[in-house]
Amino acid sequence: MKKRSIFSAMAFASVLALSACGGGGGNPLSGGGNTGGSEGSQVIVGSADFTESQLIGSIYSQALQAAGVPTKEQFNIGSREVYIQALKDGSIDLVPEYTGALLSYLDPKSTAATPDAVSSELSTKLPSGISMLTPSPAEDKDVVAVTQATADKYKLKTVSDLKPVAGELVLGGPPEWKTRTQGVAGLRDVYGLNFKDFVSLDAGGTLTMTALTNGQIQAGDLFSTDPGLHSNHLVALEDDKNLFAAENVAPLIKSAKQNDKVKKTLDAVSAKLTTDDLISMNAEAATGTNLADIAKKWLASAGLSSN
Amino acid sequence: MNWISSNLDRIVELTISHTWLTLVPTILGLIVALPLGWWAHRSGRGYAAIVGTAGLLYTIPSLALFILLPAVLGTKILDPINIVVALTLYTVALLVRVIADGLSSVPHDTVAAAEAMGYRGWQRLLLVELPVAVPVIAAGLRVAVVSNVSIVTMAALLGIPQLGSLFTQGFQLRLFAPLVVGVVLCVVLAVVFDGLILWLNKLLTPWRQRTVTS
């Protein structure tokens, strides 16, 4: 799940607390307004508030500009509830998404895991007026990570290897992991892992990373393209039983803005984007390089920067 | 320190944006709260009703308000106006009680003397009661403006550029510099606004005595 926003936790709680007082049922953000947003062919590109999302958003924006489509950028939106609403009310027209995370947001009970299963289920669950273009092979999945020291001590390479020692380890991850199949419940049912304790931190964010590297937790939920995996000498255990869902990068776009030119440009970007590209771009961003420049460089190297 | 010097432009921009987002609602809130506070001061039942409603507004966490307001106001979710309206509501909720109590704290002797000198109604309110109530109102205003500085950082949820964006960046890139700069600047802004109101307070109340024993 891509929820690295540190400010979004309380938001939804109280929104619903209030809508509860109003007696309404359901999600108050699901009734989208559909006032017109950008004028004409301009596409407003949004992004979530973590580096990778901004990088991909910047790539989309620059690719569209090169193809002659005017764009405006509205990056760093802090939570999925907010940017999905922004997509519905026309504040933004396009945002980079991750198939698995989006699916579990739209349908928390979904158990689809392979790229095809996730994509096809997603196409039935998208809100009206919003479509998803062709997903990319590039992926940023959840991984269970341990420190090099832990991996050496217990000889860990895959998640299954944790079985005999899980009882001595503390697992850290986002709060939703407590009950989810793609979380503690699944690790227990599919892999037979019973951890000593579970600490709710964040989804592959700073809290989990820091707790893992400082030994407060021994296993943590991180993301596969996180440059910190390499720089902190962590080991991402292989998901040998395929518990975690596919997380292919895909453009989420307002159907009204989807014309042939836009679709062609973004499909070309998606086709060329690979997981290794994400990893190297993230690593470069970690050094402080300007994100738009990194995106520009990638576009040039993929041969997509001018046509 | 390198980071600071290479990002100075952005830091200044964010600080200005933050200042704007804090001050505008505070001033608007004061303007709206004055008549409400006066009304609460005058009418006994009104006091309970108005101050009670104000108290309820406190329990709404700010993020909820930011997200709920678009539905109520009909604005788009990313519009900064949501922040301004939300903060104005909080400021009003805070100041209404302060203004009512401030006006009530004007000694009856002073009011009687003013009336004896010929001040009536509006004149008395504007030229005598309000000025005497200034210290109490100023104290409340200081709290309001400083709390607003903190709440504005929550606008990072909506991607609105302000000092909270430095936090987001610091966490993303796992750098300490933006985090510390963000916190320090929030406190600096608060001290500046606080001092500004204190100074205005001193300016408007040259007769105030400082201590009882000395």
Place this chain on the structure above:
Amino acid sequence: MNIVGWFTDPANWTGSGGIPAQVGYHLLYCAVALLIALAIAVPLGIVIGYTGRGEALVAGFANALRALPSLGLLVLLFLIISPVAAGKLVYVLPTIIVLVLLAVPPILTGTYAGIQNADPDAVGAARGMGFTKRQILMRVQIPCALPLMVSGVRASTLQIVSTATIAAYLGLQGLGRFIIDGRAQANFAEMAGGAILVAVLAIALEFIFAWLGRIIVSPGLRRAAAKESSPLATTVVEPASP
């Protein structure tokens, strides 16, 4: 979204994660933070109010503390403390520090304002009766300051109770657990329930403080306050920070 259902489900009232347990944890964090804040703010407030010096400086700084973004500060403190602390302390310490920083300003303001605004007539009378300065402080000024002090502690408690939900961010317990977990699992009833519990707790504490005020504050002061409204709003309630 069946909030009533969530409240009436017996499973939510039992066990280590049930409503009573979480209310208990929540109050525990609040109590610890409040005690520490009292230990810091009351002596400091008395000194400032009595000597009349340092008000602008310390009060300005204390007020600035209200500007601290609680969530941001929480994570920052966690990052700083994590390499050096072990075990649960690394989660507890940042939480308590943030809560104390938010709790100190109202108590500080209430205390020194109370001392400063102690009825001049009472002080004058005491001086006339031959009390020493210290006796005036202990036997007249502090008791006279009690209404404002209680008001300050009240504002501080309210601030702490609503902010203590952030403890759940670092995996601790408390009412924030319902809010964060409920949102994470899209269990909106749980989320709303948690928020409602926080509000109910805040209102309950308001009543307790009203009662406490009646007990602690001397009847003479209460009569005077009832006859002519005193500026009891020098210490003000603040918006709940998320």
